[in-house]
Amino acid sequence: MDQFAPTRRSILGxxxxxxxxxxxxxxxxxxxxxxxAKTAKKSATQGDVDILNVAxxxxxxxxxxxxxxxxxGLLAKPVLDAAVLFQGHHKGHRDALIKAxxxxxxxxVAAKTDAEYAAALNVAATVKSQADVLKLAQKLEKGAANAxxxxxxxxxxxxxxxxxxxLAADEASHWATLSxxxxxxxxxxxxxxx
Amino acid sequence: MVNAKGRSxxxxxxxxxxAVIAGTGAIMATASGxxxxxxxGDATRGAQVYEDNCTGCHSLDANxxxxxHRGVFGRKxxxxxxxxxxPALKKAKFAWDVAKLDTWLTNPQGFVxxxxxxxxxxxxxxRADVIAYLxxxxxx
Numbered sequence: 417m418d419q420f421a422p423t424r425r426s427i428l429g430x431x432x433x434x435x436x437x438x439x440x441x442x443x444x445x446x447x448x449x450x451x452x453a454k455t456a457k458k459s460a461t462q463g464d465v466d467i468l469n470v471a472x473x474x475x476x477x478x479x480x481x482x483x484x485x486x487x488x489g490l491l492a493k494p495v496l497d498a499a500v501l502f503q504g505h506h507k508g509h510r511d512a513l514i515k516a517x518x519x520x521x522x523x524x525v526a527a528k529t530d531a532e533y534a535a536a537l538n539v540a541a542t543v544k545s546q547a548d549v550l551k552l553a554q555k556l557e558k559g560a561a562n563a564x565x566x567x568x569x570x571x572x573x574x575x576x577x578x579x580x581x582x583l584a585a586d587e588a589s590h591w592a593t594l595s596x597x598x599x600x601x602x603x604x605x606x607x608x609x610x
Numbered sequence: 611m612v613n614a615k616g617r618s619x620x621x622x623x624x625x626x627x628x629a630v631i632a633g634t635g636a637i638m639a640t641a642s643g644x645x646x647x648x649x650x651g652d653a654t655r656g657a658q659v660y661e662d663n664c665t666g667c668h669s670l671d672a673n674x675x676x677x678x679h680r681g682v683f684g685r686k687x688x689x690x691x692x693x694x695x696x697p698a699l700k701k702a703k704f705a706w707d708v709a710k711l712d713t714w715l716t717n718p719q720g721f722v723x724x725x726x727x728x729x730x731x732x733x734x735x736x737r738a739d740v741i742a743y744l745x746x747x748x749x750x
Contacts, residue, residue: 467728563666
């Protein structure tokens with residue numbers, strides 16, 4: 417590995433300095449709630465609201481999955497820190513989506529309990545190790561990235577399409593990091609998502 | 611009397627005319643909105659398409675953001691037990707078959723206005739493959 421290749425430790429952000437709080441990461445790293453909502457309100461349709469609510473459902477599930485993973489006792493530092501970091505991003509997405517849906521006159525879909533998400537994701541049967549937690553997160557991140565890409569044509573405005581692309585990019589970045597930590601080489605073929 | 615060369619020219623001419631007629635028919639069918647035939651689906655490839663594109667919201671055996679898919683093929687639309695469908699899909703009166711799933715996956719909200727799903731799968735081969743997978747996983 418040459419001098420420019422990052423180590424897994426540095427990829428996960430543990431350089432020895434203080435970590436940003438999940439809340440601060442959510443505000444700084446995610447979509448600005450008010451900007452998103454303002455953009456979304458311009459030419460919203462009910463279809464847009466419905467799609468944003470589906471996206472919100474995805475974010476609720478992702479937040480729960482990271483909670484379940486972090487609370488499982490299976491994750492060691494620095495992987496645990498990365499899980500909290502990524503959960504913070506998803507909380508930022510969630511908050512921006514809730515504001516946008518509300519501003520567009522819709523009712524944001526509520527989160528289920530962690531137990532309900534764990535059952536639906538079949539965690540008890542499939543998650544027994546740190547690697548299993550990471551693989552679950554990796555799968556959900558890829559699914560979310562592809563979902564955000566797949567809904568782009570259905571949005572009524574270019575602004576919403578672009579925001580969906582930005583959300584997809586966040587999820588793709590999570591997927592790439594998780595894949596690296598799992599020791600997986602990047603896919604040889606291009607157009608990895610979508 | 612027509613010689614061999616003449617017969618050959620006539621045959622070529624007839625072949626050309628038949629090709630023009632066939633081509634014109636195809637152009638007219640396309641212009642009239644007739645859909646091109648669906649490619650044959652492969653359930654094995656479809657499993658990967660499902661994994662990559664559908665498992666963000668769906669599972670075979672659990673309702674998540676989207677309804678569970680085991681048994682979807684042949685099932686009445688909007689009827690997976692325990693899932694909170696849109697009113698539009700709940701009152702839909704059709705059962706899922708190859709053609710309906712293909713149209714749905716091309717543009718769900720265009721097919722069923724008021725549906726919540728906005729995800730589109732634009733590649734016809736991927737749609738055919740994932741439909742073949744869903745059909746297999748539905749025991750059909």
